[in-house]
Amino acid sequence: MMIEHTAAPREQSRGNDSKESVDWQVIAACQLGDRDAMHTLFETYKDRVYSIAMYSLGGTETMAADITQQVFVKLMTRINQFRGQSEFTTWLYRLVVNTCLDEQRKTRRFVPLADVSIPAISSQSPRAEYIRKELSLRVQAAVSQLKPKLRWPILLRYVEDLSYEEIANVLGCSKGTVASRLNRGHKALARKLHHLRDQV
Amino acid sequence: MFSKHVTKFSSAYCHDQLPPLVNKKVAAHLLACPSCHADFDEVKLGVKFARQLQLVSAPDVIWPEIAAQLQQGARRTNLTSFAKPLAIAASLLLLVGGALWLLRNTREPALISWHVARLNGTPRIGSVGFNGEAKLGVGQWLETDATSRAQVDVAAIGHVEVEPNSRVRLIESKPTEHRLELQRGRLSARISAPPKLFFVNTPSGVAEDLGCAYTLEVDDDGNSVLHVTAGWVSLQLTDRESKVPAGAACATRRGISVGTPYFEDATSSFRAALTRFDFDGTESKKPAISVVLREARPRDEITLWYLLSRVNESERGRVYDCMARLLPPPAGVTREGVIKLDQNMLEQWRQLIEGSHVPSFGESVRDVLGRARSGVARRIR
Numbered sequence: 022m023m024i025e026h027t028a029a030p031r032e033q034s035r036g037n038d039s040k041e042s043v044d045w046q047v048i049a050a051c052q053l054g055d056r057d058a059m060h061t062l063f064e065t066y067k068d069r070v071y072s073i074a075m076y077s078l079g080g081t082e083t084m085a086a087d088i089t090q091q092v093f094v095k096l097m098t099r100i101n102q103f104r105g106q107s108e109f110t111t112w113l114y115r116l117v118v119n120t121c122l123d124e125q126r127k128t129r130r131f132v133p134l135a136d137v138s139i140p141a142i143s144s145q146s147p148r149a150e151y152i153r154k155e156l157s158l159r160v161q162a163a164v165s166q167l168k169p170k171l172r173w174p175i176l177l178r179y180v181e182d183l184s185y186e187e188i189a190n191v192l193g194c195s196k197g198t199v200a201s202r203l204n205r206g207h208k209a210l211a212r213k214l215h216h217l218r219d220q221v
Numbered sequence: 222m223f224s225k226h227v228t229k230f231s232s233a234y235c236h237d238q239l240p241p242l243v244n245k246k247v248a249a250h251l252l253a254c255p256s257c258h259a260d261f262d263e264v265k266l267g268v269k270f271a272r273q274l275q276l277v278s279a280p281d282v283i284w285p286e287i288a289a290q291l292q293q294g295a296r297r298t299n300l301t302s303f304a305k306p307l308a309i310a311a312s313l314l315l316l317v318g319g320a321l322w323l324l325r326n327t328r329e330p331a332l333i334s335w336h337v338a339r340l341n342g343t344p345r346i347g348s349v350g351f352n353g354e355a356k357l358g359v360g361q362w363l364e365t366d367a368t369s370r371a372q373v374d375v376a377a378i379g380h381v382e383v384e385p386n387s388r389v390r391l392i393e394s395k396p397t398e399h400r401l402e403l404q405r406g407r408l409s410a411r412i413s414a415p416p417k418l419f420f421v422n423t424p425s426g427v428a429e430d431l432g433c434a435y436t437l438e439v440d441d442d443g444n445s446v447l448h449v450t451a452g453w454v455s456l457q458l459t460d461r462e463s464k465v466p467a468g469a470a471c472a473t474r475r476g477i478s479v480g481t482p483y484f485e486d487a488t489s490s491f492r493a494a495l496t497r498f499d500f501d502g503t504e505s506k507k508p509a510i511s512v513v514l515r516e517a518r519p520r521d522e523i524t525l526w527y528l529l530s531r532v533n534e535s536e537r538g539r540v541y542d543c544m545a546r547l548l549p550p551p552a553g554v555t556r557e558g559v560i561k562l563d564q565n566m567l568e569q570w571r572q573l574i575e576g577s578h579v580p581s582f583g584e585s586v587r588d589v590l591g592r593a594r595s596g597v598a599r600r601i602r
């Protein structure tokens with residue numbers, strides 16, 4: 022008898038040669054001031070950046086939009102500094118993490134679980150869809166309550182689909198530390214949301 | 222390496238991030254070690270929850286602002302300057318809010334609570350009165366006196382107004398079930414959600430929302446009356462269920478059963494006789510049925526439809542004859558079949574009644590004529 026892994030198949034979006042070369046071409050064009058290339062780069066990563074900002078700051082759409090804007094303005098104005106010593110996404114997510122942490126320090130933002138606004142879900146939604154959405158919102162609220170050093174590995178793993186090594190590169194720590202923080206983060210989520218275990 | 226436990230590998234094992242040989246050894250250890258296995262199960266549950274995180278679409282308004290900033294250099298955008306005063310205000314508020322947050326979040330698991338607003342007087346949660354807004358946590362009682370009223374937000378799906386002299390408790394709030402208990406008093410609910418997500422327990426039955434607005438009253442003896450103003454509500458107790466449409470009401474009696482739904486504009490004789498049929502002794506049922514059948518209007522077909530399954534077989538023919546006079550059954554529905562409670566025939570006739578007098582409640586007659594609803598029964602005190 023084997024204990025099943027729970028690893029879901031990961032999309033092979035990284036390591037796809039044609040996507041890598043598109044990214045480099047786009048980056049090179051951005052470095053030359055090509056606004057269309059900058060827009061392409063924005064369109065490629067905007068949802069990921071916005072999602073990270075939303076989850077890390079407790080679900081405030083205005084703040085998430087503001088963070089996303091800050092990240093891309095910084096990205097575009099500093100893109101000439103990117104020399105390719107690391108993966109572009111490592112550089113990007115490091116920027117996202119640091120921008121979110123800066124914002125949190127400035128606002129000293131804590132969001133109690135009960136105060137995370139849960140937008141009204143249409144009564145026209147099928148029941149299963151409604152339940153799925155509400156569960157997602159509960160998980161989002163619980164994640165935003167985690168300590169930052171436990172929250173970031175969770176977000177980078179599940180929102181950005183990064184490997185342990187990539188997460189370690191973004192956060193500037195070892196793979197072992199990433200594993201340890203994910204362990205603690207997973208357990209914290211399990212304890213916070215234990216009463217919803219029948220929904221997953 | 223594995224003479225010690227393997228808990229530190231739990232997440233990496235879940236994510237298939239371990240080298241093959243280590244992976245194999247962890248798997249073998251988990252099979253043999255209950256404590257590591259329990260730790261792994263907890264991590265695995267956390268992984269399942271974390272997998273619910275989804276990408277959120279960024280609004281379209283962001284790029285034009287970025288483009289404008291890039292155009293003009295390092296000037297901050299309207300979005301940022303709009304957020305800045307908000308951030309400053311948030312900082313000031315968080316001097317107070319931060320302490321409350323720490324207090325609220327020192328215990329596990331995370332508390333679920335509903336927002337409550339005072340409408341009149343000084344409602345109480347537990348023994349604490351409040352004048353503005355408060356939170357009603359799972360297990361807590363909300364009480365109103367003769368002069369107070371409150372409004373409770375039911376998660377994100379609607380709200381409940383708690384009338385004077387009422388006692389209400391939050392029992393459960395999760396994606397598949399939001400449940401209150403009304404011990405006594407009166408509440409009015411307006412719910413906008415898919416059906417079967419909001420429930421109210423009373424001492425004599427459970428009201429299950431099917432997409433609706435309604436008022437529910439419980440007296441000091443634990444008996445209740447449901448009045449539906451929009452949509453449908455199901456009232457349940459053990460193996461009996463009554464689905465109540467808009468404009469209709471239904472009573473329950475503690476220790477007896479759920480009554481039969483009736484439209485509130487039925488004659489007073491009709492309603493009084495129906496009450497005697499539902500809740501008085503066996504000897505009262507036959508004369509009560511006679512009054513009901515005599516007073517019934519075409520609009521009362523829904524009541525008669527329920528009575529088909531609630532009268533003795535010897536009386537069923539009389540109910541059928543009355544129904545057939547008021548609204549002839551559809552083709553294929555026979556007197557003999559209805560008397561035998563043929564479910565397909567009953568279902569066909571129900572649909573005809575719906576089309577004539579009431580909005581659809583869209584479920585099979587099998588659900589209404591009901592087997593024991595064990596889940597509901599467990600919830601009843």
